[in-house]
Each structure stands twice: as C-alpha cells, then as structure tokens.
Amino acid sequence: MSVISDVSFTRFGKRPEGLLDLAAESALPIVRRYGKDIDFIVFSNSYSGEFNDISGANNLISTRLSMDEVPSLRIDNTSGSGGSAVMVADSLIKSGNAGSVLVIGAEKMTGYPTRKSTRIIASLLNSEERSAGISLPSLAAFMTRAYLKEFDAPRESVARVAVKNHHNGSLNPYAHFQSEVTLEEVMASRVIADPLRIFEFCPVSDGAVSLLMTSDENRDSFGKDHVEILGTGYSSGTSSLSYRDSLTSIGSVRRSSEMAFHRSKLTPNYMDVVELHDMAAILEIIESEDAGFFKKGHGWEAVMKGETEIGGSRPINTSGGLNSKGHPIGASGVAQAGEIYLQITGKAEKRQIKDAHLGFSLSMAGFGNNATAIVYGGAS
Amino acid sequence: MNINRCRNCGTRFLVARSICPKCGKENFEQVPAASGIVLESVELIATPDPYPDRYYLVLLDVDDVKAFCRSQEKLREGSTVYIRDDDLGPICTRA
Known part of the structure; x- marks a missing residue:
C-alpha cells in the first residue's frame, strides 16, 4: 500500500510566474523536508509544449530542485494527467521501483487569447470531429441539453452546482475564484455554449500542487499525517464522440469507479468526501451518478436538496472543484488528492468535513476519453 | 464529409480506424x-x-x-x- 504523507499547493489563478517557477513553488516545502529521501519524481503536465514552448519538463524541474540525478517522468494525459500521476506513483511504490515519490502537478495556461487556448485544448479531439469546430465546452452543452431532456431536470439544478462550488472555493485559500455567486448571477452571466454560462465552466488557470507519496512501511519517516491509497481504478472510453452510445453517461467514469471501489472493498456509501472533475457543472452531476453516489437521473435532485454541499450528506468538491478552484490541467487531479488529504487529516480549515475518514476522487481526461478513480482512507 | 465503411461486415463510423471495431478486419472504403x-x-x-x-x-x-x-x-x-x-x-x- 502507498500513502500520501504531505501536500503543498500554490494559489491557483492568473499567475505571472512560469511553469517551472510554479512547480518549484509547490514542491519546495516538501523538498526542504524530505528531499534526500525522494527517489522518483512524477510530473503531471499536459501542455508545456503548446503553452510554454517546453519539452522534457520533468528533467527541467528536477534540475530546478537540484535533484539532478533523481529519475523522473512526465505524465501527459490531458485533463486526467493528475489522477494518472497519482496512480503511477502508487504503482511505482507498490512494485518496489521507488520508495518515496514526489508528485508534482503543474500547468501554466494564461497569457494566450481564449480562442487560442480553446483551440489548444480541442487538439485532443479526432480531426474528423474537431474540424466541425467543436470545443470542449460545446460538448458540455450537448450533454446538458440531453440530460435535462432525458431526466426532466430543471435548468436551475446545473447552475446550483456552480453556486455550491463557488461557495466552497470562497473557503479555499488556494482557489482561483474566492468569492460566492448567486443563482441569479450564474443565470445572468454570459452564455458560452448554449445553455451553459461562464460561471458554469472552470476558468483558465495557472497553478501547481505537490504530494509526497511513500510506502506504508516507510510512512513513519515522513511525519505523522498519512492518507492511504486504498484502491485505484482506471478505464478508457472511445475518443470518438460520435461513436458513443450515450450523452448522459460516461463509460470510463463508471468502469474506473467500479474498479476502485472493488479494489478497496468499499462502496460509494462509505465515502465522507468526494472530488469530481467538474470542468463544466453538468459533469459533476453526471459523474456523481456514474461513480455510484446517486442513481442515474437523480444526481440533480441531490444538488437541489443541498446533499452535495459542505454539511450535506454527500459533500462533493469541497475544494471548490475545477469550477471555482480552477483547472490548471496537469495540477487538477493532483489537487483532488491534495484536498482529500487535507480533509482526512483534518487540515481543511473553513471547509472541513466533520469526521472525514474515507474519500474518493475522479480525474477525467478528454471529456471521458479515460478516467482514474481513487479511494482514500485513514488518518494516523 | 466521408463515412468509413468496413468492407467485411459493413460497420460504418466517422473517425478513421485501422481495425474494424466490430469484426477486426482491416479493409475499408470511404463513402461520401x-x-x-x-x-x-x-x-x-x-x-x-x-x-x-x-x-x-x-x-x-x-x-x-x-x-x-x-x-x-x-x-x-x-x-x-x-x-x-x-x-x-x-x-x-x-x-
């Protein structure tokens, strides 16, 4: 078994620093404490070539940290890079190939016009579909229309996810957006892809987060607050959107979640705190169903009843989610693990869930092209 | 726009593939x-x-x-x- 023994965030948002500066800012507190014991670096980052004109970024960051001889690799799995990085670090540790792994998730995305960054992100689509002018937000709009129609859900239920996550983000000192929005403000904000509005999408963000992961046997060398990786699950779905059966269910999310719960010998009902990949607000609802927290078609009801709020029976995205915390792509999945760590170790301050012992995160790539689910536990 | 069609089993799809997802054969034609x-x-x-x-x-x-x-x-x-x-x-x- 592997454990997470430390976490360090930068503030997410529009940052003047470069990619390596942000990565180093998040890693330094951990490297100062445990640098000599780290024998592998996993760098989660997807767009250093496109946004920063950098390749081989894992070796550049290891040199920046004067860990020149420590082996490293870069995990590029688009929006799902962070979950994959935690899964790879877990595998390195369990296989004995590494003892203690520094996982860094970082992305530097601001500085380009939105149309240019939208084009860069859309490069994950197959050319036969991309050439129609698809953006990732437009896929969320198709999904929203289909969901509202199929399950007779009120339009307001999707907007309420954004209201909830902005509230949670207002409690998170690392979040990009740290102010609340009202339902009226969400519904009056600018349309991006009809019917979805700008507050219902994540912002373009810069930011970084680092984790120290080690083996259960070594945990005592790395402080006293540890969170165990109880199970990981991963699955892919077709990257051809036109080949998918459903617009309202994501196969990779269903399968990865089932695998993670099966391996951890736990069920969704046991989870005290949950982080989902809400690039668009509708995704939180659909993933909450596909991961098994609510029956298909009923996730919107849980949002309307307040069940997914901090203080509700099934808190989701206490960090503010991608929606409010921001979505520096390579950092997001690592930040999910970081939020669960803070919650289970009782360090989540104003957004702390009482008696949080078990957690779940879902990191998703390319609008469901693949997903990594992780079940976490313990706090000792 | 072209639709890809498997010459063996007739399966049709938009995004090009090297292997048919249904029958596993590798012989396709493009239909406008x-x-x-x-x-x-x-x-x-x-x-x-x-x-x-x-x-x-x-x-x-x-x-x-x-x-x-x-x-x-x-x-x-x-x-x-x-x-x-x-x-x-x-x-x-x-x-």
Whole structure:
C-alpha cells in the first residue's frame, strides 16, 4: 500500500510566474523536508509544449530542485494527467521501483487569447470531429441539453452546482475564484455554449500542487499525517464522440469507479468526501451518478436538496472543484488528492468535513476519453 | 464529409480506424455523405481559433452514423440538411 504523507499547493489563478517557477513553488516545502529521501519524481503536465514552448519538463524541474540525478517522468494525459500521476506513483511504490515519490502537478495556461487556448485544448479531439469546430465546452452543452431532456431536470439544478462550488472555493485559500455567486448571477452571466454560462465552466488557470507519496512501511519517516491509497481504478472510453452510445453517461467514469471501489472493498456509501472533475457543472452531476453516489437521473435532485454541499450528506468538491478552484490541467487531479488529504487529516480549515475518514476522487481526461478513480482512507 | 465503411461486415463510423471495431478486419472504403438529419444543435459563442466568432454545432444522423457539423443558422431538430466541406471543415445548410 502507498500513502500520501504531505501536500503543498500554490494559489491557483492568473499567475505571472512560469511553469517551472510554479512547480518549484509547490514542491519546495516538501523538498526542504524530505528531499534526500525522494527517489522518483512524477510530473503531471499536459501542455508545456503548446503553452510554454517546453519539452522534457520533468528533467527541467528536477534540475530546478537540484535533484539532478533523481529519475523522473512526465505524465501527459490531458485533463486526467493528475489522477494518472497519482496512480503511477502508487504503482511505482507498490512494485518496489521507488520508495518515496514526489508528485508534482503543474500547468501554466494564461497569457494566450481564449480562442487560442480553446483551440489548444480541442487538439485532443479526432480531426474528423474537431474540424466541425467543436470545443470542449460545446460538448458540455450537448450533454446538458440531453440530460435535462432525458431526466426532466430543471435548468436551475446545473447552475446550483456552480453556486455550491463557488461557495466552497470562497473557503479555499488556494482557489482561483474566492468569492460566492448567486443563482441569479450564474443565470445572468454570459452564455458560452448554449445553455451553459461562464460561471458554469472552470476558468483558465495557472497553478501547481505537490504530494509526497511513500510506502506504508516507510510512512513513519515522513511525519505523522498519512492518507492511504486504498484502491485505484482506471478505464478508457472511445475518443470518438460520435461513436458513443450515450450523452448522459460516461463509460470510463463508471468502469474506473467500479474498479476502485472493488479494489478497496468499499462502496460509494462509505465515502465522507468526494472530488469530481467538474470542468463544466453538468459533469459533476453526471459523474456523481456514474461513480455510484446517486442513481442515474437523480444526481440533480441531490444538488437541489443541498446533499452535495459542505454539511450535506454527500459533500462533493469541497475544494471548490475545477469550477471555482480552477483547472490548471496537469495540477487538477493532483489537487483532488491534495484536498482529500487535507480533509482526512483534518487540515481543511473553513471547509472541513466533520469526521472525514474515507474519500474518493475522479480525474477525467478528454471529456471521458479515460478516467482514474481513487479511494482514500485513514488518518494516523 | 466521408463515412468509413468496413468492407467485411459493413460497420460504418466517422473517425478513421485501422481495425474494424466490430469484426477486426482491416479493409475499408470511404463513402461520401451529402445529407443528414439534425439530432441536436448547440449555439457556440466562445469558439476556437480559427473558426468564426459564433456558430451552431450540429449533431447529425448520417445514415445511422452520428457526425458533427457547423452551421451559421439554427436548424430544427428532425430536419434534413445538406453537408458540404469548406476550408475549415464540414458545414451544413437547410435542405
């Protein structure tokens, strides 16, 4: 078994620093404490070539940290890079190939016009579909229309996810957006892809987060607050959107979640705190169903009843989610693990869930092209 | 717009593959698609470079294959449209 023994965030948002500066800012507190014991670096980052004109970024960051001889690799799995990085670090540790792994998730995305960054992100689509002018937000709009129609859900239920996550983000000192929005403000904000509005999408963000992961046997060398990786699950779905059966269910999310719960010998009902990949607000609802927290078609009801709020029976995205915390792509999945760590170790301050012992995160790539689910536990 | 068709089992799909997802054979032909039926459309305001500032993205049924198309006009669900390619990609217009 592997454990997470430390976490360090930068503030997410529009940052003047470069990619390596942000990565180093998040890693330094951990490297100062445990640098000599780290024998592998996993760098989660997807767009250093496109946004920063950098390749081989894992070796550049290891040199920046004067860990020149420590082996490293870069995990590029688009929006799902962070979950994959935690899964790879877990595998390195369990296989004995590494003892203690520094996982860094970082992305530097601001500085380009939105149309240019939208084009860069859309490069994950197959050319036969991309050439129609698809953006990732437009896929969320198709999904929203289909969901509202199929399950007779009120339009307001999707907007309420954004209201909830902005509230949670207002409690998170690392979040990009740290102010609340009202339902009226969400519904009056600018349309991006009809019917979805700008507050219902994540912002373009810069930011970084680092984790120290080690083996259960070594945990005592790395402080006293540890969170165990109880199970990981991963699955892919077709990257051809036109080949998918459903617009309202994501196969990779269903399968990865089932695998993670099966391996951890736990069920969704046991989870005290949950982080989902809400690039668009509708995704939180659909993933909450596909991961098994609510029956298909009923996730919107849980949002309307307040069940997914901090203080509700099934808190989701206490960090503010991608929606409010921001979505520096390579950092997001690592930040999910970081939020669960803070919650289970009782360090989540104003957004702390009482008696949080078990957690779940879902990191998703390319609008469901693949997903990594992780079940976490313990706090000792 | 072309639809890919497996010469062995007849399975059709939009995105090119080297192996048929149904029968596993590797022999395909491309069938030109000239029309389709509108399943759903979404107006996109924040568009990617180098596309126009605002357009509709249309999900089409092209002989039981789903495909995406761009349109400058709102198209009614269930209506038949013509498909052609411009410099950027497939674009559809009212039939």
